[in-house]
Amino acid sequence: MSELISLRPMTRDDAPLAELPGGDPDFLHKLRTAAAAAYRESPWPSSSRDEDWRRTPQIDKLDPASFAAPGSSATELPEYLARVLEGPLAAIGASHTVVTDQAGNVPTAGGSPRGLAVPLEEGLRQDPERWSALLGTIAHPGLRKFVALNTARLTGGALVRVKRGQTAESPVRLVHGVDQRSAAFPRTAVLVEEGASLTLVEEWVSPEGDDSLLAPVVEVQLERGAHLTHVVHQRCGSRTVVQSTVRVKLARDAHYDLRWALLGGAWQKTYFDVEMLGEGSESRASGLCIGRSQQHFDVQTLQDHIAGGAISDLLYRVAVAERSRSIFAGLIRVEEGAQKTNAYVQNRNLLLSPQAKADSNPTLEILANDVRCTHGSTAGRIDDDQLFYCESRGVNREQARRLVVEGFFADVVDAFPQGAVREAARSWVLEALDELALSGALAAGYGSA
Amino acid sequence: MSEAGVSTLEIRDLRVAVEGKEILSGVDLTVPKGEVHALMGPNGAGKTSLGYAVMGHPKYQVTGGDIIWAGQSVLGKPPEERSRLGLFLSLQYPTAIPGVTTTNFLRAALKGQGKELPAREFLKLIRSEVAALKMDQSFMSRYINDNFSGGEKKRMEIVQMAILKPEMAILDETDSGLDVDALRTVADGVNRVRGDGMGILIITHYQRILDYITPDRVHVMAAGRIIASGGSEVVAQIEESGYDPMLRQAGIEAEAAASAAV
Ligand SMILES: Nc1ncnc2c1ncn2[C@@H]1O[C@H](COP(=O)(O)OP(=O)(O)OP(=O)(O)O)[C@@H](O)[C@H]1O
Ligand SMILES: [Mg+2]
Numbered sequence: 192m193s194e195l196i197s198l199r200p201m202t203r204d205d206a207p208l209a210e211l212p213g214g215d216p217d218f219l220h221k222l223r224t225a226a227a228a229a230y231r232e233s234p235w236p237s238s239s240r241d242e243d244w245r246r247t248p249q250i251d252k253l254d255p256a257s258f259a260a261p262g263s264s265a266t267e268l269p270e271y272l273a274r275v276l277e278g279p280l281a282a283i284g285a286s287h288t289v290v291t292d293q294a295g296n297v298p299t300a301g302g303s304p305r306g307l308a309v310p311l312e313e314g315l316r317q318d319p320e321r322w323s324a325l326l327g328t329i330a331h332p333g334l335r336k337f338v339a340l341n342t343a344r345l346t347g348g349a350l351v352r353v354k355r356g357q358t359a360e361s362p363v364r365l366v367h368g369v370d371q372r373s374a375a376f377p378r379t380a381v382l383v384e385e386g387a388s389l390t391l392v393e394e395w396v397s398p399e400g401d402d403s404l405l406a407p408v409v410e411v412q413l414e415r416g417a418h419l420t421h422v423v424h425q426r427c428g429s430r431t432v433v434q435s436t437v438r439v440k441l442a443r444d445a446h447y448d449l450r451w452a453l454l455g456g457a458w459q460k461t462y463f464d465v466e467m468l469g470e471g472s473e474s475r476a477s478g479l480c481i482g483r484s485q486q487h488f489d490v491q492t493l494q495d496h497i498a499g500g501a502i503s504d505l506l507y508r509v510a511v512a513e514r515s516r517s518i519f520a521g522l523i524r525v526e527e528g529a530q531k532t533n534a535y536v537q538n539r540n541l542l543l544s545p546q547a548k549a550d551s552n553p554t555l556e557i558l559a560n561d562v563r564c565t566h567g568s569t570a571g572r573i574d575d576d577q578l579f580y581c582e583s584r585g586v587n588r589e590q591a592r593r594l595v596v597e598g599f600f601a602d603v604v605d606a607f608p609q610g611a612v613r614e615a616a617r618s619w620v621l622e623a624l625d626e627l628a629l630s631g632a633l634a635a636g637y638g639s640a
Numbered sequence: 641m642s643e644a645g646v647s648t649l650e651i652r653d654l655r656v657a658v659e660g661k662e663i664l665s666g667v668d669l670t671v672p673k674g675e676v677h678a679l680m681g682p683n684g685a686g687k688t689s690l691g692y693a694v695m696g697h698p699k700y701q702v703t704g705g706d707i708i709w710a711g712q713s714v715l716g717k718p719p720e721e722r723s724r725l726g727l728f729l730s731l732q733y734p735t736a737i738p739g740v741t742t743t744n745f746l747r748a749a750l751k752g753q754g755k756e757l758p759a760r761e762f763l764k765l766i767r768s769e770v771a772a773l774k775m776d777q778s779f780m781s782r783y784i785n786d787n788f789s790g791g792e793k794k795r796m797e798i799v800q801m802a803i804l805k806p807e808m809a810i811l812d813e814t815d816s817g818l819d820v821d822a823l824r825t826v827a828d829g830v831n832r833v834r835g836d837g838m839g840i841l842i843i844t845h846y847q848r849i850l851d852y853i854t855p856d857r858v859h860v861m862a863a864g865r866i867i868a869s870g871g872s873e874v875v876a877q878i879e880e881s882g883y884d885p886m887l888r889q890a891g892i893e894a895e896a897a898a899s900a901a902v
Contacts, residue, residue, distance in 0.1 A: 575698070580735035581745070582719035583695050583728075584800060585752035591720075594748055598739025598783070 218323035226332035226342035258374035271398035295347035314350030329410035348378035388418035413445035443469030451478035458487035482515030511547035647673035655704035681861035728806030790817035827852030
């Protein structure tokens with residue numbers, strides 16, 4: 192295993208190329224070189240200049256170079272990762288699980304996974320041609336600053352492929368972690384071939400403790416008639432910054448179900464993009480977020496209808512407590528000629544304290560004339576009458592608030608894949624509500640008080 | 641237990657205001673355990689407000705008088721405590737809580753009352769009570785009152801009453817919106833618990849339900865106070881000539897009947 196070959200130190204303006212622990216294949220080295228150039232040439236995002244960052248001034252002070260060099264992969268599973276692996280999704284099993292941290296892929300107790308998901312480096316070695324045609328083409332380096340950075344700096348991740356016509360029996364699980372004082376740039380590439388189907392669960396995690404940066408990039412290719420159910424669960428420690436891009440291309444009749452749960456971290460900027468490239472393709476997204484203390488969640492989504500006759504919808508439910516804040520910008524873009532598009536974006540916010548804030552900005556950009564597109568957003572407090580109703584039946588105020596908040600998320604939780612994953616999602620929400628209850632965030636007066 | 645004060649609901653000279661506007665202007669009403677009383681009166685008289693005040697809805701501020709239940713004032717106690725003490729209010733317009741299933745709601749309610757049951761017994765209990773009100777079992781997994789029809793909501797209130805087993809229930813127009821069979825079912829349910837010594841105050845506009853549940857006493861409210869009380873003959877009187885004669889006798893202008901002292 193060679194050491195990382197960063198001769199120059201990383202700075203905020205310059206991202207020297209990293210290398211996979213066993214060395215980069217040629218195409219990756221070229222891709223990184225282009226990414227490093229893109230990174231150097233684009234200015235650091237600014238909350239005063241860039242619309243994307245307007246409500247997230249934290250970006251102005253972030254410096255990826257302030258984190259420690261990644262070091263080499265742990266030979267033993269760090270405790271925080273072990274705890275995640277033992278969690279409610281343990282049933283998925285080690286042979287369907289790939290784990291990475293800041294240094295690269297981390298071996299799990301069950302040995303190296305076989306089958307649908309393999310560690311990035313191993314997959315690149317086995318099938319460089321296939322993956323060179325995909326990696327960096329969906330989430331290309333020029334897309335965003337943090338995609339460029341991820342490409343230049345990635346040291347691990349996972350490659351997932353389901354062959355033509357196959358239905359994966361078990362879900363695949365990817366755990367991307369980052370340790371204290373580190374920065375991690377995991378990369379996931381997913382290829383679901385024609386008519387194949389898969390459930391993929393990604394978890395973004397870090398231990399409680401010092402500052403860290405987790406910047407995953409996920410790129411997904413869904414071929415004709417392919418079906419992917421994709422779960423993203425962010426449960427980082429309270430001092431982790433998350434910068435992520437998930438970008439999906441859908442061919443004709445492909446079907447994408449995205450479910451996300453954003454619960455941890457200090458602050459986060461997250462992009463979810465779907466490109467509807469084929470007629471008859473369908474994307475159904477529903478996400479949830481529970482914020483507390485000073486947490487800040489900035490989620491930006493794109494439903495890009497390039498082909499006509501496709502359907503996309505998105506529902507995002509947010510509850511913000513204490514001084515936390517949610518920013519949502521959801522764009523439906525219907526390109527010229529994408530007739531018979533059917534698209535919908537909706538953001539619902541529940542404010543659990545007078546200091547909590549939610550900004551919501553769903554927008555439509557429509558260049559075709561025969562389409563059905565709607566968007567909406569709401570923000571409100573817990574309804575007094577609902578609380579009274581619960582209380583009049585013997586439920587105390589805190590439990591009543593909990594019940595109503597849990598109910599607020601019910602349709603999103605119920606949209607997670609049935610079985611272990613849905614139960615896990617339920618437990619994530621309940622755990623977050625437990626934490627709110629512990630800090631007294633649910634004990635406050637009536638909704639309007 | 642028949643000693644005075646025990647399990648009796650006593651409302652004494654109760655004054656209630658909403659957002660500074662007086663709605664109840666001195667209500668006196670006593671419902672002893674084991675008795676069924678009816679409360680009638682024109683729209684806007686303050687009947688629903690009385691129920692809310694008894695149950696402790698924070699919007700209905702008590703500005704005078706007292707509400708005494710089982711010998712103790714409940715003023716200042718939160719609704720959940722009043723519920724635990726054995727009071728129950730069946731709402732005129734039951735609240736929907738999207739996302740909260742009937743089963744989860746009832747589980748939370750029983751838990752809150754300290755009457756938690758093992759999972760199997762709990763399910764058995766709610767299944768049988770849902771069946772007793774001739775409701776489909778699918779209501780257990782539906783969100784409580786969400787998109788229920790008017791009559792289904794009323795039935796669900798009675799299901800809850802049967803499960804929570806209060807000692808004193810106020811049924812606010814539970815009969816409105818019920819079809820004739822449901823009315824019988826609800827009446828049977830009420831008569832069943834009445835036999836257990838429960839006190840009940842039925843708020844209604846119609847004689848119909850009182851044909852099935854014979855009230856021990858009938859009270860008439862107008863302009864935020866009780867203007868007449870009597871036996872079943874009061875109901876017949878109202879059916880025959882409306883509220884006007886009573887209002888005149890009480891010195892209330894018909895138009896003012898609906899809104900309390902301004
Ligand atoms: N929350 C409230 N805010 C403002 N006004 C209210 C509120 N609740 C009741 N009121 C007013 O108080 C008066 C009494 O209302 P209440 O609902 O108690 O009447 P009611 O006797 O139950 O009438 P009905 O037979 O139509 O149900 C009405 O004038 C009503 O408009
Ligand atoms: Mg009423």
